[in-house]
Amino acid sequence: MYDTRNAERDVTQNEIKMSARKCQVFYGDKQAIIDVDIDVEDKMVTAFIGPSGCGKSTFLRVLNRMNDTIPIARVEGAITLDGEDIYDPRVDPVQLRARVGMVFQKPNPFPKSIYDNVAYGPRIHGLATGKAEMDAIVEKSLRRAALWDEVKDRLQEPGTGLSGGQQQRLCIARAVATEPEVLLMDEPCSALDPIATSQVEELIDELRESYSVVIVTHSMQQAARVSQKTAFFHLGYLVEYGETGQIFTNPRDERTESYISGRIG
Amino acid sequence: MTDAAPADPRPVQGAPSRPSLLATSDRMKRRNAAEARFRAYGLIAISTAGALLVVLLWNILSAGLPAFQRTVVTVDFTLTEDQFDAAESVLFKTREYETYFIAALSDQLRDRGLDLEFDSASVERLLGKVGATLRSHYRDNPDAIGQPVRFELPTSSRVERYFKGGFARADIGDTNRFITAADLDLADALKQAGVLRTAFNWTFVTGVDTGSDNPGGAGIGASVVGSFFMMLVVLVLSLPIGVAASIYLEEFAPQNRFTDFIEVNISNLAAVPSIVFGILGLAVFIQFGGGQLEIQALKASAPLVGGLVLSLMTLPTIIIATRAALKSVPPSIREAALGVGASKMQAVFHHVLPLAMPGILTGAIIGLAQALGETAPLLLIGMVGFIARYPETFMGGFEGPNSALPAQIYNWASRSDATFIEKAWGGIIVLLLFMLTMNLIAIILRRRFERRW
Numbered sequence: 001m002y003d004t005r006n007a008e009r010d011v012t013q014n015e016i017k018m019s020a021r022k023c024q025v026f027y028g029d030k031q032a033i034i035d036v037d038i039d040v041e042d043k044m045v046t047a048f049i050g051p052s053g054c055g056k057s058t059f060l061r062v063l064n065r066m067n068d069t070i071p072i073a074r075v076e077g078a079i080t081l082d083g084e085d086i087y088d089p090r091v092d093p094v095q096l097r098a099r100v101g102m103v104f105q106k107p108n109p110f111p112k113s114i115y116d117n118v119a120y121g122p123r124i125h126g127l128a129t130g131k132a133e134m135d136a137i138v139e140k141s142l143r144r145a146a147l148w149d150e151v152k153d154r155l156q157e158p159g160t161g162l163s164g165g166q167q168q169r170l171c172i173a174r175a176v177a178t179e180p181e182v183l184l185m186d187e188p189c190s191a192l193d194p195i196a197t198s199q200v201e202e203l204i205d206e207l208r209e210s211y212s213v214v215i216v217t218h219s220m221q222q223a224a225r226v227s228q229k230t231a232f233f234h235l236g237y238l239v240e241y242g243e244t245g246q247i248f249t250n251p252r253d254e255r256t257e258s259y260i261s262g263r264i265g
Numbered sequence: 266m267t268d269a270a271p272a273d274p275r276p277v278q279g280a281p282s283r284p285s286l287l288a289t290s291d292r293m294k295r296r297n298a299a300e301a302r303f304r305a306y307g308l309i310a311i312s313t314a315g316a317l318l319v320v321l322l323w324n325i326l327s328a329g330l331p332a333f334q335r336t337v338v339t340v341d342f343t344l345t346e347d348q349f350d351a352a353e354s355v356l357f358k359t360r361e362y363e364t365y366f367i368a369a370l371s372d373q374l375r376d377r378g379l380d381l382e383f384d385s386a387s388v389e390r391l392l393g394k395v396g397a398t399l400r401s402h403y404r405d406n407p408d409a410i411g412q413p414v415r416f417e418l419p420t421s422s423r424v425e426r427y428f429k430g431g432f433a434r435a436d437i438g439d440t441n442r443f444i445t446a447a448d449l450d451l452a453d454a455l456k457q458a459g460v461l462r463t464a465f466n467w468t469f470v471t472g473v474d475t476g477s478d479n480p481g482g483a484g485i486g487a488s489v490v491g492s493f494f495m496m497l498v499v500l501v502l503s504l505p506i507g508v509a510a511s512i513y514l515e516e517f518a519p520q521n522r523f524t525d526f527i528e529v530n531i532s533n534l535a536a537v538p539s540i541v542f543g544i545l546g547l548a549v550f551i552q553f554g555g556g557q558l559e560i561q562a563l564k565a566s567a568p569l570v571g572g573l574v575l576s577l578m579t580l581p582t583i584i585i586a587t588r589a590a591l592k593s594v595p596p597s598i599r600e601a602a603l604g605v606g607a608s609k610m611q612a613v614f615h616h617v618l619p620l621a622m623p624g625i626l627t628g629a630i631i632g633l634a635q636a637l638g639e640t641a642p643l644l645l646i647g648m649v650g651f652i653a654r655y656p657e658t659f660m661g662g663f664e665g666p667n668s669a670l671p672a673q674i675y676n677w678a679s680r681s682d683a684t685f686i687e688k689a690w691g692g693i694i695v696l697l698l699f700m701l702t703m704n705l706i707a708i709i710l711r712r713r714f715e716r717r718w
Contacts (some may be wrong), residue, residue, distance in 0.1 A: 069603060071520050098606035108597035110616055120615070121605035171601070178605055 014041040017182055017212040018063055020099075023077035025058055025067065032058045034236040036077075040182070045213045047227035047244065048218055051259065054233040056216045060184050063214065064100035065093040070078055080181070101180035105187040107167035109159035109174070114151050117159040117170055118142060121178035132225060137177055145173035146203050165196025172203060176211070183207060185215040189222065201226050221258055224248050232256045275408050276351050324647065325693055331429045332691025334464040335481060337417045340394060340457060342369045344403060349410050352400070359396030363388065366395050370460075377458045383451055390448050392418050393479070419468070422684040423479040424452050428463070431683060458613075469691060472655045474673065480684035483677070485692050487652050491667030492637060492699075494656075498572020498663070499579055499636050506628050507583030514584075535581035543642025546574030551646060565647035566666035576648060577637040580637060586589040586628020590621035623711040630707035635702050640671040647670050670696050 018040040033055045040046050040063075048056035056065070065086060067073040079086050085135035086096050098121075109117050118138045121127075128134040138155070142148040147169040151162070159170050168188055175183060183202070189197040205227045207213055217223050223230050224244060231241040232253070240253045251257045284290060289297070297498055344365065352361035363385050370388075374381055388395060395418060419425075423444045426432060434446055455461035472484020518524045550570045555563035592669055594617045602612035617626075643649060649672045656662040668676065670692065677689040 026314055094606055094608045102604035108601040123609055124607055
């Protein structure tokens with residue numbers, strides 16, 4: 001039913017990059033995430049699936065403290081990056097986000113040139129000392145996002161002038177330019193057409209070489225295609241987490257089976 | 266993934282036949298009529314507003330444009346050394362100068378084939394105190410003695426109004442001591458001879474206020490300078506404070522009852538009548554600041570105080586406009602910046618603020634324009650006084666007593682001489698020109714900032 005070739009290709013246990021224990025998220029009085037325990041492995045693609053409103057995007061935003069920007073959101077539990085608690089009072093969320101990059105649902109390039117879009121992160125983090133070094137970072141990031149050949153002749157044109165798929169790949173280039181260790185992707189293909197989607201999916205598979213990638217997706221086919229591990233969220237609970245091949249072919253939980261066979265969601 | 270059966274497009278047997286598309290149904294006709302009516306209302310509203318605007322502009326221009334013109338009498342005059350010595354040695358010095366002037370004018374007219382009789386009284390009614398003008402000119406420029414000088418003397422306000430159609434000859438009574446029918450004959454003759462002509466009234470643009478003895482010489486210049494210094498104060502104070510306050514409230518402040526309270530009050534402040542700010546300025550700046558605290562710069566009638574009061578008035582406008590501009594920047598831009606590890610301040614200053622800039626500038630310039638036209642608070646802090654000189658130093662521009670454009674207009678409009686009323690209308694044209702310029706600047710700045718992306 002699902003193409004899980006990628007999943008079957010790589011099932012070895014990797015180092016644990018991020019983990020959550022007893023994670024709870026509240027929006028005011030409403031609890032959006034309940035008792036989530038998860039280990040995100042390094043150099044692997046982890047997919048979060050589940051019906052709308054199940055908390056998968058909320059949990060993704062826990063991992064780089066983007067929920068801090070929502071005044072009523074409150075996070076409890078232990079969430080670690082390389083064993084360090086990212087919600088420790090001593091942790092500056094800005095420093096954390098340089099290591100845990102994010103790509104959003106809707107392509108959101110800055111209304112600046114393509115070059116400046118990619119160069120912005122390295123610039124504010126002081127990753128390049130000269131123009132030549134910055135040029136190299138921009139080229140490398142755009143190449144990694146499989147966008148270089150399309151835009152190399154118009155780096156000074158506005159990023160907002162690109163097509164939707166190109167914009168999303170520009171956002172990925174912008175995210176990888178700061179050399180993050182984890183890349184969070186919140187439904188990165190939901191605003192894209194099938195061709196752009198397949199390009200971005202190919203890209204995600206390549207990014208696995210260097211990063212730990214966590215992707216939230218509504219499309220189970222996409223989860224099956226790109227991820228090695230899959231987590232199924234339902235009503236704020238993490239229902240089942242395991243190797244993608246196992247989740248899609250032999251789910252242990254009844255709710256997971258109902259969801260992937262289309263009965264709930 | 267439910268399999269809903271597609272709707273059957275074929276008409277069901279026995280169902281009533283569907284109406285033809287070619288005939289408009291009654292319901293549709295009513296809807297179309299409602300739409301046509303609404304369009305008509307809109308057109309009526311627009312044309313009414315347009316017609317009123319035309320009437321307003323026509324009124325202002327027809328009443329105010331004459332203020333930019335004046336009638337002058339051009340006389341070539343040479344004062345010899347002997348004449349100067351003779352005039353300076355007698356008791357009534359200016360009377361001597363007037364005699365010389367009358368002789369020169371008579372000669373000039375005779376050269377053009379005009380033989381007119383006029384005495385010093387009629388010259389004074391026509392041209393004011395010519396002797397004094399001449400004497401002060403030669404006292405200020407002793408080198409001019411013995412040289413031919415061309416004097417352009419403005420006519421008295423009554424002659425000016427006569428040529429502008431302000432009154433007819435029949436309106437002059439026999440007992441009028443300001444003008445007689447004979448004076449008007451003389452003026453007409455001078456005009457025919459080309460000695461008297463209409464010229465652009467530079468005095469109105471560059472001059473200062475005058476007393477009721479010389480309404481024709483009154484100018485708006487000093488009050489423009491007063492307004493300029495006030496606007497400088499408003500710009501320097503309210504733009505940075507307003508923008509900083511908005512950025513803090515919109516992007517950084519926690520959402521709680523206290524900030525809600527501040528928000529509500531800022532909105533309320535924008536609706537507070539300006540005269541309230543005037544009395545506040547009088548109490549806080551002049552009476553407390555200048556009086557009790559003895560701060561020298563805070564004096565009544567000082568443009569600095571006027572600027573402070575207008576800043577208070579402009580702040581809510583700028584804050585509301587800036588917050589609206591910041592709100593209109595899509596949150597995805599903030600998220601994108603935070604997502605690559607920008608700090609909150611970097612996200613705001615690198616990405617949000619540039620996008621909000623056109624809106625902020627528009628708001629700031631609207632606020633400034635409002636402040637420029639504001640009169641009521643100025644009345645209370647004494648900026649409607651009689652100001653007959655320019656500030657001498659730059660700091661004097663802030664501290665010295667001055668008036669402002671709208672206050673000067675108000676002042677002139679309340680005087681009795683018709684020439685001052687005309688100047689009030691002329692002042693309104695100057696004020697509108699400033700407004701127009703400011704709006705133009707706003708448009709240009711907006712275009713410039715928008716073109717960057």
